[in-house]
Amino acid sequence: MRRVRRARRRSTLPVDQTAGDSPVQARTADPQRATYAAQMGSRRPSGLRRAAAAVNRWDVTTSDAIAKAEFPTVIDRGLPLLTRAADRSVLWMAISAALTATGNPRLRRAAVRGLGSIAVTSLVANQLGKRAFPRRRPMLGAYPIGRIAHRVPTSSSFPSGHSASAAAFAVAAAIECPPLTLPVGVLAGAVAFSRIYTGVHFPTDVLAGVALGATIAGLGAVVARAHHEAPVRPGVEPASPQRARPSGHGLVAVLNCDAGSAGNPILDELRDALPDAELLVVTDDDDVIEVMSKAAERAEVLGAAGGDGTINAAATAAMAADVPLLVIPAGTFDHFARDIEMTDVADAIDAVRTGRAVRIDVGDANGATFLNTASLGSYPEFVKVRERWEGRLGKPIAASVAIVSVLRSCPPLAAEVDGVQRRLLLLFIGNGEYGPRGFVPRWRRRLDTGDLDVRLADEARHGSMWRLVAATLTGDLYQSNRYVELTRPSVTVKITGDTGYLALDGEVADAPSEVVFTVRSQALTVYRGPSSGG
Template identity: 45%
Template sequence: MLMRASADLPASRLDNGLKRLSKAANHSLLWFVVAAVLATGKGPFRRGALRGLAAIAGASASANLVGKSLFPRRRPAADLIPPERRLSKRPTSSSFPSGHSASAAAFATAVALESPRAGAVVAPLAAAVAYSRVHTGVHWPTDVVAGAAVGVGAAYLTRRWWPLGVNEPASAYEHADLTALQDGDGLVVVVNPSSGIGPDPTPRIVEEWPKAQVVTVEDLGDLPEAKALGVAGGDGTVAAVAAVAAERDLPLVLVPSGTLNHFARDVGITGLHDTAQAVADGVGVRVDLAQVNGQWFVNTASLGGYPDMVRIREKLQQRWGKWPAAAMALFRVLQRARPLEMTIDGDRHLVWLLFVGNGPYRPKGFAPTMRPRLDDGLLDVRYVRADRRFSRTRFFLGALLGALEHSRTYRHLEVASLNVEVHGPPISIATDGEVRDKATHFRFRSRAAALGIYRP
C-alpha cells in the first residue's frame, strides 16, 4: 500500500533530486563527506563525526553482510514506478534490510548522541536518503524501516565501548590559596607554537595578560621566578610544565592548544576564555598527578606495544598525516608484537601491554576515554595477559564486543602505587604520548593533590 502510494505521486523536480541523493549515499560516501565537514569543528561535532563513522561500520556490516544473507527478499518490480524515477543501475542484492537506510540512521543517530544540534541538521538528510530508496523503487517500505532500526541500534551500541562525551569536569580537591593575577602580573607562560593544528596562541595570550612573561619550551629548564606557571600546548608540553609547577608548588594556568587536550578536557577547561576568567577571579582546584621513576605524567603511561607505535607514527606522520600514520603504526605493532615477561607487584606474568592512568578512567574495558575524578589518589592499571591460550584473539574479540572486563586475559586494578620489573633487556616507557628512557624497573605512584590549577 505504501509502495503504491509513493509510486502514484505526480512527477516533480524532486524525482531527479532524490535519484541523485540516493546515488550519493552509495557506499556511505555522502556520510564520509558530512563527517569531514563536522570534523572541522571541535568537541561534540568532531566526536559526533567519529562516532557516526564507527556506527556506519557496524550498521553496514549488520545489514549487508548478515541481514541480507539471512533474509533474502526480491526487490520491487521496476514497472511499479514511472521510468523517470528509476535508477539507471538497480542493485541485485537482497532487498531486506536497506543498507542505505541502516547507514543513514546510524550516522544521524550517532551524531545526535554527541551533538543534538548537529543531529537536528543531519536527521532530515538521513530521512531523505532512506525515503529515496522507496521513491526510486529499489526497496519496500519495510526494508527501510528495518534498515533504520539496525542503524539506530548500531549507533547506540557504540556507547558500550565508547561512552558519550561528558561535559562535566572531573571532580577535584578544593583550593583556597589561589590569588587573582590582574593582567597576568607574576605569570610566566610556556608556549609550544608547534602543538596542535591551529595558529600560534602567543598573540592571544599577550593580549589577555599584557603583564605576563611568555617564553618557549626551550626555556623550560631556566624559568624565572613566578607567582604561577602557564602552559599553552599539547599534553606532552602540559606534562613538562605541570612537573615544574608541582615541584615548585606553583599553580598552573592551562591554555589548551594541542590536538586532543585530554588533560584540559578532564580538568574542565575548553579554551583561553575559561582560564582567563579563573585567573581574574583567583579560583581553582588541586588535582592528582602521577609519577614513574620520578617522571611526572598527567594522563597515562604504558609499556609494551604503545611506545613502539609512537615511534613508528612519528616516522610516518610527516608523509601521511597524524591519524593515517597512527592507524598504520598500530597495524604494524600488532603484527610484530611480542609478549613481555614482567613481575607486577610480586606476580609474574607474560603481558602484551600494560597501561597506567593518572586517576580512574572509564569505561572499564581497554578503551579508556574519560576521567570522572582527579581526587582519588589512585592509579588506573590495566594489562593484557599473554600466558592464556589464544590470548591475543580473545583480547581482540573482547575489545570488539565491549566485554573485556569479563575476560580472563584482561586485568584492571586501581591502586595507589605499582612496582613493575621487566625480565629481559631494558624497554621504553611512554608517558603522555612521549617515549622516555629505557629501564627494567618501573615504580609508579599517585601523588594526591600535587598540582594546583586555575579553573572556573
C-alpha cells in the same frame, strides 16, 4: 535448477533474480515475487527460509509501492542529488568541515566523533556485513528513469552502507552536541530513504544499516564519553590560591597549533582578554619540550594550549621551574582539562584572572611524567599503527585500521607485575582513581588520592583480544579471573619478553625492560575551572 541452488546456498538472504538472468535483465525485469518461488522448488521450506521469504515479499511490495508513488517535484529532484552527495561520505565530510570552521569547540568535537563513527561503521558494513550477507540489488523496472541513482553499486545490497554511515554520523554528532539532533537527524533520515527511493536498496537493507550505524555510534559513546557527560567533581584537592592577574601579567602561554583546535581563534581570544600575557605559537619545526622549558624559566605562570601530550610537556616544565600551570583547552578530547573543570578558553581566562588553583598528584614512570594514564600492551600498539597510517588515510580511518590490526595480531606482553608472571593483553595505570570500572575509564572525581589505578587483562587463549572487547562492552569482564583491578601507590613491571611500547598520556615510546610506576603527591599547582568545589 542445480545452478540456482548453488547460488541460494551462498546467501543467507533470498536473492532477487534467477541465476540465468543477465545483469541488464536482472536489473530491469519485473517478476520479483515469482523468482523466489522458482528458486525454492517443490520442497517445503524451513522456518528460516519461510521468514526470509516473508521479508523478501515485504521488501518487494514496499519497494514497488514507493517506486509507483507520486512525490512532489522537490523530492523527485532532491533525493537523487542527496544520495549522490552521500557517496563515499562526501556529504558528511563537508558538514564536518563546516562544523569545524565555526571555531566552536563543541561543534568541532561533534564533527570528529561523527567522522570516527563513520570510519568504524563503514569498515563493519562494507567489509564484514556485505560479505557475510550477499544479496542482489532491487530490479528497476518499476522505477521512473529520473529517479534511478546515478551510480548503482555492484556490491551486496545488505546492509546499506550509506544508511549506516548516515545514522552513525547523526547519532555520534547528537551525542556530542544535542542541538544537532534534529537537523542532522532529519538529513540522515533523508539519505536513508533516498536509497530506497532511487532503487539502490530494499527497505530492510536500509533499516539494518541504520541500526548498525546507531549501535556503533552508541558504543563509541561508551568508549569515549561526550564532553558534557563528565560527572560533578567534589573539588577536594588542596587549594593553592595564586596572585590575581586581571591582564595576564607574568603569564607565558605556549599554543600548539597542531593539537586539536589550538590556533588563531584561541590566540585572538587570549590576546583580547589577557593583553599583558606573552603568547607563543609552536609549529612543526619547533621542539615543544624545549619551547616549554624555556618559557617556564621566565614565566610566573606557564600556560599551555594543545592536546594531552602538549599538556604533559607543560606540566613537566612547570614542576621543574616551580611555577603554576594554566591549562587552556584546545585538544581533541581534552581529558586532563575536563578533570580540572576547564571546559573552554573562558574558564582558563577566568581562573588566571582570579588566581583559582589547586595542588594535584602527578604520575611517574621511571622519572617521566604522566597526568592521565600510562599503558603497556595493546593500546600503545594501537597508537603506533594509527600514526603509521593517519598521514595517508586521516585519523578516523587510520584508527579503524589500527583497531582491526590490534584485535587480529597484537601479541601478549610477557611481564612480571609486582612479582607475578603474566601475559598481558593490556595494562592500564591511571594517575588517581578512575571511573567507571573496566577498560573504558572516563573520569576522575579527585586528583589527590595518592594512589595509582591499576587494571590489567591476562591472555587466556587464542582470540582473547576479541573476547576482552566483548566482555568490556557487556559487563562480563568483572567476572573473569583474567582481569585484575586494584589501587596502590606504586607498581613495578619487569618485561620478560619483547619489550614493546609504553604510552604516557597518549605519547608512545619504546618500553624499558623494567618500569616503576609511582605517585608524586601534590607535586603540581594547576589552575582549575569555576565549577569545582574547594
